[in-house]
Amino acid sequence: xxxxxxxxxxKEYPNxxxxxxxxxxxxxxGEFFALLGPxxxxxxxxxxxxxxxxxxxxGRIDIGDRDVxxxxxxxxxxxxxxxxxxxxxxxxxxxxxxxxxxIQKVGRDERSARALETAQGLSLAALMExxxxxxxxxxxxRVALARAIACHPQVFLFDEPLSNLxxxxxLEARTFLKQLQKSLGVTTVFVTHDQAEALAMAxxxxxxxxxxxRQVGTPREVFQRPAxxxxxxxxxxxxxxxxxxxxxxxxxxxxxxxxxxxxxGGRASAWPVAEGDxxxxxxxxxxxxxxxxxxxGAARGEVTAVENLGVSVLVTAQAGExxxxxxxxxxxxxxxxxxVHLAPSSxxxxxxxxxxDGELIGR
Amino acid sequence: MSTVAGQRxxxxxxxxxxxSxxxxxxxPGRGLGAGALRLVAGRSVMYAVVCLLVVFFALxxxxxxxxxxxxxxxxxxxxxGFTLANFEDLLANPxxxxxxxxxxxxxxxxxxxxxxxxxxxxxxxxxxRIPGRDQLLxxxxxxxxxxxxxxxxxxxFLMLFQLGLIDRQFGVxxxxxxxxxxxxxxxxxxxxxxxxxxxxxxARVFGASPSQILRHVVLPVIRPGMATVGVWALVQVWGNFLxxxxxxSDPSKQPAAVVMYTFYDAGGQPNFALISTFALVYSVxxxxxxxxxxxxxxxxxxxxxxx
Ligand SMILES: Nc1ncnc2c1ncn2[C@@H]1O[C@H](COP(=O)(O)OP(=O)(O)O)[C@@H](O)[C@H]1O
Ligand SMILES: [Mg+2]
Numbered sequence: 001x002x003x004x005x006x007x008x009x010x011k012e013y014p015n016x017x018x019x020x021x022x023x024x025x026x027x028x029x030g031e032f033f034a035l036l037g038p039x040x041x042x043x044x045x046x047x048x049x050x051x052x053x054x055x056x057x058x059g060r061i062d063i064g065d066r067d068v069x070x071x072x073x074x075x076x077x078x079x080x081x082x083x084x085x086x087x088x089x090x091x092x093x094x095x096x097x098x099x100x101x102x103i104q105k106v107g108r109d110e111r112s113a114r115a116l117e118t119a120q121g122l123s124l125a126a127l128m129e130x131x132x133x134x135x136x137x138x139x140x141x142r143v144a145l146a147r148a149i150a151c152h153p154q155v156f157l158f159d160e161p162l163s164n165l166x167x168x169x170x171l172e173a174r175t176f177l178k179q180l181q182k183s184l185g186v187t188t189v190f191v192t193h194d195q196a197e198a199l200a201m202a203x204x205x206x207x208x209x210x211x212x213x214r215q216v217g218t219p220r221e222v223f224q225r226p227a228x229x230x231x232x233x234x235x236x237x238x239x240x241x242x243x244x245x246x247x248x249x250x251x252x253x254x255x256x257x258x259x260x261x262x263x264x265g266g267r268a269s270a271w272p273v274a275e276g277d278x279x280x281x282x283x284x285x286x287x288x289x290x291x292x293x294x295x296x297g298a299a300r301g302e303v304t305a306v307e308n309l310g311v312s313v314l315v316t317a318q319a320g321e322x323x324x325x326x327x328x329x330x331x332x333x334x335x336x337x338x339x340v341h342l343a344p345s346s347x348x349x350x351x352x353x354x355x356x357d358g359e360l361i362g363r
Numbered sequence: 364m365s366t367v368a369g370q371r372x373x374x375x376x377x378x379x380x381x382x383s384x385x386x387x388x389x390x391p392g393r394g395l396g397a398g399a400l401r402l403v404a405g406r407s408v409m410y411a412v413v414c415l416l417v418v419f420f421a422l423x424x425x426x427x428x429x430x431x432x433x434x435x436x437x438x439x440x441x442x443x444g445f446t447l448a449n450f451e452d453l454l455a456n457p458x459x460x461x462x463x464x465x466x467x468x469x470x471x472x473x474x475x476x477x478x479x480x481x482x483x484x485x486x487x488x489x490x491x492r493i494p495g496r497d498q499l500l501x502x503x504x505x506x507x508x509x510x511x512x513x514x515x516x517x518x519x520f521l522m523l524f525q526l527g528l529i530d531r532q533f534g535v536x537x538x539x540x541x542x543x544x545x546x547x548x549x550x551x552x553x554x555x556x557x558x559x560x561x562x563x564x565x566a567r568v569f570g571a572s573p574s575q576i577l578r579h580v581v582l583p584v585i586r587p588g589m590a591t592v593g594v595w596a597l598v599q600v601w602g603n604f605l606x607x608x609x610x611x612s613d614p615s616k617q618p619a620a621v622v623m624y625t626f627y628d629a630g631g632q633p634n635f636a637l638i639s640t641f642a643l644v645y646s647v648x649x650x651x652x653x654x655x656x657x658x659x660x661x662x663x664x665x666x667x668x669x670x
Contacts, residue, residue: 053567073568074570074571082564082565088580100570102579
């Protein structure tokens with residue numbers, strides 16, 4: 001078991017694209033760490049650089065107390081599960097699972113026995129003589145996991161291992177994988193573009209964009225206090241409301257309506273903002289109330305869209321120049337064109353800088 | 364489709380049927396009769412043409428199968444009795460078995476050389492980025508037909524002469540393999556291209572060395588391709604006449620394809636008994652091999668991983 005430390009890691013492809021652009025990261029021993037980000041943000045590149053399949057352009061990788069930056073993949077003591085599983089099509093399940101042991105020169109009988117033992121833990125024992133083509137997607141995924149487990153690595157690297165499963169199986173595999181990781185206690189780096197997966201499974205997670213890490217934290221921290229507007233926009237079942245505003249006369253002017261600065265007393269002086277500053281006002285639709293009558297701290301708007309989310313309804317309303325979303329119970333569903341009063345719960349509001357990287361303004 | 368072709372043929376070709384065209388408009392009953400007549404006529408002509416084509420192509424095969432058993436073999440395909448005497452003649456001929464053994468040596472040798480070299484080259488060409496790689500492959504493919512062709516025989520003869528490889532089977536194997544390699548590399552590269560890189564990367568992460576990756580992963584996965592290429596090379600060499608004819612002068616080293624050419628009787632007449640019987644014996648291994656590989660792997664010239 002080992003921790004993983006990345007220091008100033010850069011991976012530049014020959015065509016000049018920086019897949020990973022200056023990443024510093026510490027992953028603790030035994031931690032389940034998720035790398036989350038939109039497609040093309042460099043998650044796979046980071047994982048492959050960690051595995052040694054890509055050479056780091058700059059920076060340093062430590063696994064445990066070893067600097068493995070210049071090591072061959074086989075010397076790093078990691079096991080990788082690829083998105084397509086990469087099971088060898090000409091080998092049986094036994095031979096696939098036992099392949100890492102074959103490389104380690106374990107005898108044929110012993111490695112078959114150990115492959116069977118690993119397979120039993122993943123309910124694969126009945127399939128040992130099959131070829132990968134004769135297995136379902138879920139079974140293939142478990143064979144790939146078993147092969148990674150069989151080589152007893154210091155670190156597991158998973159590249160979207162659940163993305164080829166259908167929705168139902170994915171939920172089961174999620175729970176299963178999480179339990180498995182906890183029982184093995186092996187440090188795990190798990191790449192996904194599915195925020196629900198990352199939020200559900202990870203002990204800690206990093207959100208990536210353009211080869212950089214935009215936020216690191218527990219799923220709860222990342223969900224409740226996104227560190228910048230990119231993360232705020234990316235995380236959440238329905239995207240956060242991000243409204244442009246300006247500090248005018250100690251309140252926030254949204255162009256068409258004003259709201260008090262959130263928090264105790266609603267004074268701008270409680271925040272590190274100055275008169276005239278441009279800010280981004282962030283509040284999740286779940287924390288916006290949709291009232292029929294005017295109220296203190298509510299903006300008046302007209303309903304332009306109503307979307308059914310099951311037990312609740314996503315209402316989009318035009319307030320002044322801004323489009324504001326709110327999630328309301330299905331019993332309070334307004335009609336299109338209705339006038340509503342949108343009241344954000346002020347303790348849930350976050351303010352971001354409108355310029356630069358859109359950083360969170362500390363309260 | 365066939366009726367249309369038949370009708371067109373009847374309209375242009377046969378005078379008796381073309382008269383019926385005027386009747387089509389005059390009444391439904393007559394029109395139907397004339398149409399049916401035209402259909403029958405058209406079909407007949409078409410079948411006649413097809414039969415002629417079949418006979419044209421089947422006759423040599425028929426000759427190959429019938430003549431060895433005929434007591435009076437000639438260039439005609441006829442079975443005027445049944446005898447195995449021709450086979451006895453062939454077995455009695457001192458050149459028969461050595462020449463077949465020579466054919467085996469040349470074709471198996473070239474085939475193995477081609478498989479090994481083509482697999483390595485295809486793997487390298489598929490995985491390593493070389494500028495102009497595809498152009499190089501196409502150029503080689505184009506030029507390779509020259510190597511084993513007539514045009515290059517003189518320079519090749521001179522080259523082998525200087526290398527001291529004239530009248531040696533090894534020289535023939537080298538020349539034939541050289542000619543077959545570009546096409547073999549081309550075919551095998553297709554197979555290697557279809558292997559996801561993640562197979563090799565996965566093995567690499569488990570600590571496999573490049574040679575282990577090649578032996579454990581790449582070669583087994585392209586085995587159907589290697590079998591296809593191997594049989595293809597074998598058949599090419601088995602049937603090649605020119606190269607061994609030019610490069611081998613000692614009759615005891617010549618393969619069957621060349622020896623068959625020498626089966627003339629004292630009067631300069633072709634010895635049909637020997638030639639036909641030998642031709643049959645000579646073609647059997649190729650057919651058997653084809654059936655075997657087809658059974659085992661299916662004949663695929665496209666890459667692809669099955670099961
Ligand atoms: N082999 C490569 N050569 C050049 N650019 C690449 C290569 N692989 C990935 N990239 C680029 O690097 C960036 C990150 O890719 P990747 O790590 O695959 O993203 P993700 O896995 O997050 O979807 C993308 O812009 C992609 O186009
Ligand atoms: Mg990816």
